[in-house]
Amino acid sequence: MNRLKTVLRSLTKKKFYTVVNILGLSISLATSILIILWVQDEGSFDKFHPDYEQLYTVNSHLNPETNGSIWTSSPGPIARFAQNAPQVELATRVSQDNYSTVVNDALKRPVTGIKISYVDSNFFDMFNFPLLEGSLVHFQTNPTNALITESTAEKLFSSQQAIGKTFRYGEDLFAVVGILKDVPANSSIQFDVVAPLGYHAQRFTKWGGNGQWKTIDEDLGNYSFQTYIKAQPNNDPLAIGKSITASYTEARNGENSTAFMLAPLEIVHLIAADGNKAGLWMVQIFGAIAALLLIIGAVNYVNLSTARAIDRAKEVSIRKVIGASRSALFMQFVLETVVVFVLSLLIALGLIFLLAPGYSEIAQKSLHYSLSNGALWKYIGAAVFVTLCLSSIYPALQLSAFNPVESLKGKTTRRISSNTLRKVLVVFQFTIAVTLMVCTLVIRNQLEFIRQINLGYDKDHVLTLGLPGEAYNHMDAIRAELTSNPAIQGVSLSGIWNLIDYFHSTSDIEWPGKSKDNPLVVSQATIDKDFLPLMDIPFLEGSNFSGLPADSSHYIINETLAKEMGLKPPYVGAQMSFHNVPGQIIGVVEDFHFKSVREKIGPMVFWTRWGAGTLYVKTTTAQAQQAINALEAIYNRYPSDTPFSYTFIDAQFDNLYKAEKRTGLLFNIFSGIAIFISALGLFALATHAAQTRIKEIGIRKVLGASIFSIVRLLGKNFVLLVCIAILIACPIALYLMQQWLANFAYKVELSALTFILGSLIAIVIAILTVSYQAIKAAVANPVESLRDE
Structure with a gap:
């Protein structure tokens, strides 16, 4: 009990460092546990089945x-x-x-x-x-x-x-x-x-x-x-x-x-059928982030503990003189760390309860956080044990190893102030933070690239819906009514139910000269004569369907299929057979994206067929609601079990890339937390550096040193460490983002500007963090610091 009172007295005596330690550890623990919940869920798919x-x-x-x-x-x-x-x-x-x-x-x-x-x-x-x-x-x-x-x-x-x-x-x-x-x-x-x-x-x-x-x-x-x-x-x-x-x-x-x-x-949840390991890779990355965030929190504790070793040297020496053994001192400092960790864990659990609902929404998962979750406590126990070992043993060994005679004579300063370890740990912290920051910028650039990519057609203000079965028997009347509505700019019926992510393929295609060893698989889509103009898909050569019976033996193909077939311009008039129906190619359209940008544009053939399909309607922003009302009125004329429902192609596009957006948002959050915890530790170290050099700063000011020179004196070493971290982080981020971008057939080029921007952000944050304490020390009255000399 006395030992615990001593620990509490020591922690309350240095409130600033205690708060920094607890805040850093609690945030890193809470974030890591939330990430682990997600990783645990991703790795648990289909494992509830026997064998x-x-x-x-x-x-x-x-x-x-x-x-x-x-x-x-x-x-x-x-x-x-x-x-x-x-x-x-x-x-x-x-x-x-x-x-x-x-x-x-x-x-x-x-x-x-x-x-x-x-x-x-x-x-x-x-x-x-x-x-x-x-x-x-x-x-x-x-x-x-x-x-x-x-x-x-x-x-x-x-x-x-x-x-x-x-x-x-x-x-x-x-x-x-x-x-x-x-x-x-x-x-x-x-x-x-x-x-x-x-x-x-x-x-x-x-x-x-x-x-x-x-x-x-x-x-x-x-x-x-x-x-x-x-x-x-x-x-x-x-x-x-x-x-x-x-x-x-x-x-x-x-x-x-x-x-x-x-x-x-x-x-199968993590590795796609084609061997794409993007899902598994992301789980591994997030698992590593969880571990690294814990280590960042522990690094703060180690840095501050070793930095304050000089301050505590006389305290330890006096305890040794009055009979305290090294083992007793060691246990006291370990107990001090345990108390900090217990307080940090309690705060972390509270943060998890508060943040879990929002985190589940961001991660698009039903993550159930419960204190009765045995697996969760297993993770928490392992995390706390490892982090506790990292952050307690070395400082405790160092603090308990002082020679009392030398310490009381003031001769241990040089040995104790050896800050090589602290420099290494600061570099380590900022290496992680800069890596995450650069990855965040690259992901943001890729998402912006996807948002602005030329899909090969105009998706703006186009909505789609399925009609009741009976309605297809009255398509001519429905089409005439819709096209006469001033709010509607175009109407088409197509077998393409989702133009953004369309899967309907066949190998039932033949053409003169096709090799038996070429079982080409092509995407197929039934359309009417209005589909290509409505979607503004340009022709490379030839013309559109006419809407006449002759269309039954006419085909329109895309550029990729023309290349796969080995056709040479002019393409129009080339013979082919599709589903055992001989015909000729009347047009070739420019390639357009009908699947995710993860995949290369594949071969596609358009043909005509009347019957059920998806209705495409083009409108404008101002008249969209009027067009929807007209469609609903027509829909409700025919019996249907399915309530009226429509989807804008823009919404389908956004939905297709939800996973990438979610990844980008999570990286934003994690990199922000890593920067915050690292900056928090840097701030505390800068504070301690300013306090330990307060008399030196006072003497320099008396001798005429400027505020800028003092700020530079205190801050240059920290900024140098961040620059070293940047040199290490950039190659790591480059490798990670090359692996991530490899999952996209169409992707942004990795630019040096992205790495420079990420590095500048880290440097600015470090300068601002250090400058506050440096300026505060530089503007202080030197009389106050030199009064006892």
Whole structure:
């Protein structure tokens, strides 16, 4: 107890340094724990399934010889081929309808945005999605049975008993036979409703199948399933993939250009199918930031403890003279650090409670911070233990090692004031801070580059919506009404549901001279004659569709496809066949972005087809609401389960790059915190330096030194350390940002100006931090500091 009182007395005696230490440590602890929560969540995906290490998803590598696309989907028969492969215990398929609308007709309640998964009978043998009510025994006996999640049950039936109730999807009634626990957010498999795959199979056959294939178990050409397998322990994923590929090749009579590969389910959230490790890289970077922020906080403590060693030398020496042992002194200084850490941790926990909701919103995660979280306490314990060791042992050893005779004679000043370690630690702190700052600037530049990139079309004031089914039978009248509205500048019907991120590909394309070894995969889009003019997509050569029946054998392609086909100008009139329909190319449009800038612009072909699609409407800023009102009035004339809804292409564009914006914002926050903690430590060191040299400064002023010369005297060493940190940080930031930008096919060039700007910001912050105390010392009355001489 006496030792604790001594510690508290020592801390309260030097309030300024105590506050600096506690503030720096509490902020670094709180930030690190919040980051760790995010890292923990990112690394936990799909690990709640039993034997998750044995679970894999099957990816399809199209044209591996030419480094073709890799899809996460596969044809229906792949599960059967996988089940027959060696080392495979179980294989299952999932097909999904996204953004669906289901209706409780009894309550006249539609629920939109529903994900419906159609699953094989062994789906729940592989995955752990707990059933809260009902039974799985007879689930697959009727194709219109359904399992729904508890949140979906609440949306459809409120507080009513959902088991035995029905809901409608399209024209079919589904009976609820079970309630599933809500799917965890850290699951790569997401759904709201689960139905037997038999329903999807019946619908596929009813709609005519896929050419010669009339059932999903025969269809070798439609890559519309997610296939999962459970392999035996100590399996060889490469061998299993080769076995599946061999079976598929045999079923295609030897004509196959697709290789099937296994990806561990536990990594699919962090590593893309094509091997892109941007997600994993970001988790590793954030994990490193969490550790470095803790170290920055500890560095402040070490710096201030060693800087104040001279001040405490006589205190320690007197204690030794009156009988205190080195071990007792060592324990006292360790206890002092422990008290500071306990106070810092308590403040950090309070900050986490306050900041967690906002942080969850920024990170777009439901991060649950609870004191009962055992894993969290494990992280906190490890963080505190490591940081405590870093920040307590060396200062305690140094302070307890003074020779009392020399200290009381004032002969220890030179040895104690050796500040090499402090210089190294300041450089280390600012190296981290400058690295984060430069990375933040590069990310900001890339986001600005994406925002200003020429997409190849005009997305401003264009909105899209899906129409009720009956409306497509009256498209001519709808089009005429909309085009006559002064608020609407253009109308088009297209099969492109999202022009910003469009995925609909095929290899069913032929042209004269095409090699059999060139199974080209192209994006395909059905459009009408108004689409290209509405979106202001320029022609490189040729003309647009005419809207006449002759368009059925006409095609428009983009520049990239013309190059892939090996065509030479003039392109117009070149022959090609698409989906076994011979025709000719009537136009070539300039390349435009229809996917993320992470990917290079791929080949695309436009063709015509009347029927359902997405309505594109161009308006103006001033008349947007008037145009929306006109669309809603038309929409409501036709029966629909889905409420009126529209999306501006600008909003789709912003949504596509939410992850990058979130990364940029988090880097802004973390770099700001790193700079703040580093500047806080620098401020305290500058304060101490000014106090220890107060008499020297007084003598210099008496001898005629200017305020500027004194400020330069006190500040030049600190600024020099920051400059050294900049020289170390810039190559590190360059490497990290090269790795990050490698994930983008279209990216900003790394400019020296960015690194110079980041360096200047760090230098300015250091100068301002040091200058305050330096100026304060320089303008002080020298009489006060020299009075006792």
